[in-house]
Amino acid sequence: MERNLKRMATMHRMQAKGLEMFYQNGYFNTSIDDILKELSLSKGGFYYHFSSKEEYFISIVQQLLFRKVYSQLVAPIVGKEDPLHTIADCIDKSLETAELNFLDYGFELGNFINEFNGKHPEVMNALNDILKVWEVCLVSILQKGKTDGFVSRHADSEAIASFIISSYMGVRTLMVDGKAKNLRYKYMSQLRHYFKLMEHNERV
Amino acid sequence: MERNLKRMATMHRMQAKGLEMFYQNGYFNTSIDDILKELSLSKGGFYYHFSSKEEYFISIVQQLLFRKVYSQLVAPIVGKEDPLHTIADCIDKSLETAELNFLDYGFELGNFINEFNGKHPEVMNALNDILKVWEVCLVSILQKGKTDGFVSRHADSEAIASFIISSYMGVRTLMVDGKAKNLRYKYMSQLRHYFKLMEHNERV
DNA sequence: TTACGAACCGACCAATGTGTCGGTCATCCT
DNA sequence: AGGATGACCGACACATTGGTCGGTTCGTAA
Numbered sequence: 001m002e003r004n005l006k007r008m009a010t011m012h013r014m015q016a017k018g019l020e021m022f023y024q025n026g027y028f029n030t031s032i033d034d035i036l037k038e039l040s041l042s043k044g045g046f047y048y049h050f051s052s053k054e055e056y057f058i059s060i061v062q063q064l065l066f067r068k069v070y071s072q073l074v075a076p077i078v079g080k081e082d083p084l085h086t087i088a089d090c091i092d093k094s095l096e097t098a099e100l101n102f103l104d105y106g107f108e109l110g111n112f113i114n115e116f117n118g119k120h121p122e123v124m125n126a127l128n129d130i131l132k133v134w135e136v137c138l139v140s141i142l143q144k145g146k147t148d149g150f151v152s153r154h155a156d157s158e159a160i161a162s163f164i165i166s167s168y169m170g171v172r173t174l175m176v177d178g179k180a181k182n183l184r185y186k187y188m189s190q191l192r193h194y195f196k197l198m199e200h201n202e203r204v
Numbered sequence: 205m206e207r208n209l210k211r212m213a214t215m216h217r218m219q220a221k222g223l224e225m226f227y228q229n230g231y232f233n234t235s236i237d238d239i240l241k242e243l244s245l246s247k248g249g250f251y252y253h254f255s256s257k258e259e260y261f262i263s264i265v266q267q268l269l270f271r272k273v274y275s276q277l278v279a280p281i282v283g284k285e286d287p288l289h290t291i292a293d294c295i296d297k298s299l300e301t302a303e304l305n306f307l308d309y310g311f312e313l314g315n316f317i318n319e320f321n322g323k324h325p326e327v328m329n330a331l332n333d334i335l336k337v338w339e340v341c342l343v344s345i346l347q348k349g350k351t352d353g354f355v356s357r358h359a360d361s362e363a364i365a366s367f368i369i370s371s372y373m374g375v376r377t378l379m380v381d382g383k384a385k386n387l388r389y390k391y392m393s394q395l396r397h398y399f400k401l402m403e404h405n406e407r408v
Numbered sequence: 409t410t411a412c413g414a415a416c417c418g419a420c421c422a423a424t425g426t427g428t429c430g431g432t433c434a435t436c437c438t
Numbered sequence: 439a440g441g442a443t444g445a446c447c448g449a450c451a452c453a454t455t456g457g458t459c460g461g462t463t464c465g466t467a468a
Binding site for chain 1: 428
């Protein structure tokens, strides 16, 4: 049983460092040697656990990246009432951690989607899956918000969800240069304005 | 005088093909050899005109990319009245061309910013310069819209501009997978909703 | 027409890329 | 205890990278 533990530990170490470095430098600009050097591991060890760089990356996406996005953007809103305020707070908090992270390189998921857009369909599928989870979650909470009387019945949940995701991905890209704080404030003010539009305000 | 013409022609050919391929495959995933092969030009020719890959890329950004962004996103709105409708139409048209382009890889400027974020400061400066032009243009036309009575006096022009840019960059990234048409429609509907918020509606 | 230099060629280089493979050692099952 | 095997090592193979350099071609000015 000791064996399996070690295996898991090593793989996880590789994945964690991989996510970190791919995020910092991009997939194509990060070599396996770079990662291995930081981990003091060998080529042989790497190719024992993973069959290729691409498969390695996909495993990182499906395991680490998925959980990261889920815990940051999905979990905090799922099941909650008052969708619009909940979503706004969740996004604001997410931007705050990005802002406090003094070396921020953007929205991981967004960066990778950008890098792989139009190529490497296997990787894109893994990335899009994560995006889909977020989107579905947004749509469903908005729909529920309608029946619960928090959201205007005329609101187009799917369009709103797409708009939220789009703007979030964009602002995370732009926040990178150090002008994070200012941007976050401006962005959130407009997002909240936008949200006010579809608050339920017909009746009583 | 023939000499100079040929020089310009060759350089432009290199830059144009470079923009095309960097856009399709990303900067780090496109080698100079790749580009040269497509152009049937030699290494020597390349390094006669450009001193390095990076300098080459910067020249592409400053000359071709700048004009492209300017003609598509800045020129159509500068000096116009009724900023909100003008901007919305401009963005919609821009999304339309992206949608019709059956092989679209996202917003060129956005992709590159993403790829270089946090590294290669020289390149980032060139990219940010373009973004700045767009932003300044948006802010100034919005401000003018206020004095002309098209935009609510309470609107925060800078925040609006940031919000527009953010959401546009994001939606262009997401439009890539073929689901362009649907997304464009959803995005534009929400953007126009958002714009209605700050239409001038206090007084007569 | 001749000499010169701009424009371009393509072989070459060192560094780096991913991926392979035979071997080593600790751990586990019997 | 001991053979099998899981986990890992590191030298190697081979393609590709950005970049160099001596040479060739050819328009052009004297």
